[in-house]
Amino acid sequence: MSDQPTFIHRLSPEEVAGFAAAAPDGPLAGTTFAIKDNIDLAGVPTTAADPRRTTPAVVSATAVQRLLGAGAVPVGKTNMDQYATGLVGTRSPYGACHSVYSLDHVSGGSSSGSAVAVAAGEAEFALATDTAGSGRVPAAFNGLVGVKPSKGLVPTTGVVPACASLDCVTIMARTVARGREVLAVIAGPDPLDPWSRTLEQRATPERPVVAVPAGDLDLDPLHQAAWELSVERARALWEVVEVDVSAFLEAATLLYGGPWVAERRLAFGDLLTDDPAVDPTVRAIVAGSPPVSAVEAFAAFHRLAALDAATRSVWAGADALLLPVTAAHPTLAEVAADPIGVNSRLGRFTNMTNLLDLCAVAFPGPVRGDGLPFGVQLLAPAGGDLALLDLAASWCGEEPARPAGGDRIDLVVAGAHLAGEPLNADLVARGGRFVRSARMESDYRMYVVDGPLPRPGVTRLPAGEPGEPTALAVEVWSLPATALAGFQATIAPPLGLGQVDLADGTRVLGFLCSADGVDPARDITAYGGWRAWRASLA
Structure with missing residues (x-):
């Protein structure tokens, strides 16, 4: 949509043509992609939605370098919630994005521009990040697939940190197949990234068992109706078991209610001065948060360990957990009236993913009664990335990753x-x-x-x-x-x-x-x- 502040820096036609001319004949040759503006592209400033950051990046992020080496062609750097702190897409001095399906409803964030660029057809896929759900919430609000790999599977070298121990480079795409194709190119350890790691991937089970939450999830009515249809579809595809998800939901509250806010302060807190360029909500959340003592930090780590242990019974009996991505799809007006409260509710089903070392993929569920998209997600312990993509493909009616027939x-x-x-x-x-x-x-x-x-x-x-x-x-x-x-x-x-x-x-x-x-x-x-x-x- 032309009215959208999708890009912070849109490459000129001549620049795009230059990248296309230099692109090798790789697996993504000629495929256009957008880059969230907290990920480096050499020669372009990486603003993280802070207009005071004007120095061009010297080298591209590792993930971007790998995409360029595979022949992909960048088209620009996309808008985002400032310093990747938000799930709404409105915390940017460059303007608020909205869902491509509604002028009144938020796009989701923090990877707002990345989702809009793909959903509006301005790029074939986009790089995003996901610390609290930023690669899945905007995917859900724009009818896309959002691939959040296991922590460390894709290097974060060249990414402006939010919470360095939790940050993930993610993929926005229109199909699961495209997400899988891009993941194959950008995955792999990087000695320059202390958080990167090698993970053994689990095989896709022949008869998948998928867990769904038992009991009420406190969804808005339109979301609730779409969720009930989603559970029916899951039962038609897989064996479904009901589980208690209270430990997952409590872990989600720790991300902004525990010491991990201090990690954001470590990453960029000194930049959150009383300046018009700084989003006031981001400043209030990070710079305005009370100091955390070492005792409080260790208490939170211990509580997280206990919650992690409580979730293991789910994985003992299921290959994946199906959840809604969000509990609602708020309007721009609702976010303006309560920017922190509405945002917090959006992270209820996503904030725990990296804290519990899970991978996830979001994809479209049944359309809501008002015509807006409804997103669901599958989660699994780290190393289940490819298996989740296979399950998501079966949901979306796509061919499996490895076609039958011995070819x-x-x-x-x-x-x-x-x-x-x-x-x-x-x-x-x-x-x-x-x-x-x-x-x-x-x-x-x-x-x-x-x-x-x-x-x-x-x-x-x-x-x-x-x-x-x-x-x-x-x-x-x-x-x-x-x-x-x-x-x-x-x-x-x-x-x-x-x-x-x-x-x-x-x-x-x-x-x-x-x-x-x-x-x-x-x-x-x-x-x-x-x-x-x-x-x-x-």
Whole structure:
């Protein structure tokens, strides 16, 4: 919509054309994307909706660099709740956004412009962030898919922190398939990000069990009717069990009622001066919050641990938890009348996600009686990202990630083809899809071998040969069967492909090194994997 303050910095047609001309022929070649303006794009200021921040970024954020390397084309930096503090989309000196479905209803935030840009067709997908729900609430209010990965799965290098220990780079897309495609490109550890990590992804269950809340959720009437239809749809798709979600909801109250507000003060509190450029609600929440003592902080950590333990019974009996994204869809007038109270209610079903180390994906549910979209979300413990995307795809009527028929081949990669490593783009360009993280059987060893760039060579110890057992960290990707021969031709000796045994008992095609390429003086097995060895050098 042209009346929307969607962008803080919209790239000119000439700038967009320049990015398009320079884009490599990767898996996202020519795909346009928008970037929330707390994520760096080299040459453009990263304002975080604070107009006093005018210095252009020197380098792009890691996630942006990976997208550019995959051929994606940026179109601009999007509006947001200032310093990513808000779920409404109105806390910006650049103007308040509204839902693309209603001039009167909020867009949701803090990733307001990212959602509007995608929903209005100005970008094919967008990067956002989600600390308290900012990648899911605006998705729900604009009829989109919002992918909130597990903490650390996507690096936050080059992101203005809100709560550094909880921040996540997220994806706004019109389909689950697009969200999955983008996640495959931007996921993977970054040695420059102390919060990034490698996560083993769980397989999608053959017969999923999805939990839904037992009892009343205190939803607005229009939301309640849409939620009841959502539960009916869930029962038609999966086995559904009812669970007590009180521990989840109490954990949500800790985000702004506990010491994590102090983490925001640490990140940007010194910038919240009495200046017209500073949103007064953001200043009141962060700079105006009372000091938190170490005793109070530890008390909150202990309470969170107890609540986390109380949620484990849900995961013992269910693969995912289905929740509404919000309890209501407020109007701009309602937010203006009670900016903090309305915002707090919007985070009731999202604020706990990162505190409890969960991943989530939001997607459209049944349309409300007034025609506005209604969003639902699936949550699971960290490492359930791909399984959640498969469940969301089945809800949305999309094809599964790995089509039936045996037309794809699983492949174990251990070094330069890992997500985020130099040759991963070639794997993705050939149709490669990330399947899961894994570990090899403990009798394999890893060496540094020579080649066009540093590579690991993996060999298996002969039976009975001494060696410290180490289960090497690897990734399983899938390739179209028709692409395997061409991919194999790119592998330079002494590396080749052969059968690899994984710690979970499966046998998969993977990279192996011939005996003549092994130098015992360059044995790096003790590091546990290629990324860990590379991190030790940094």
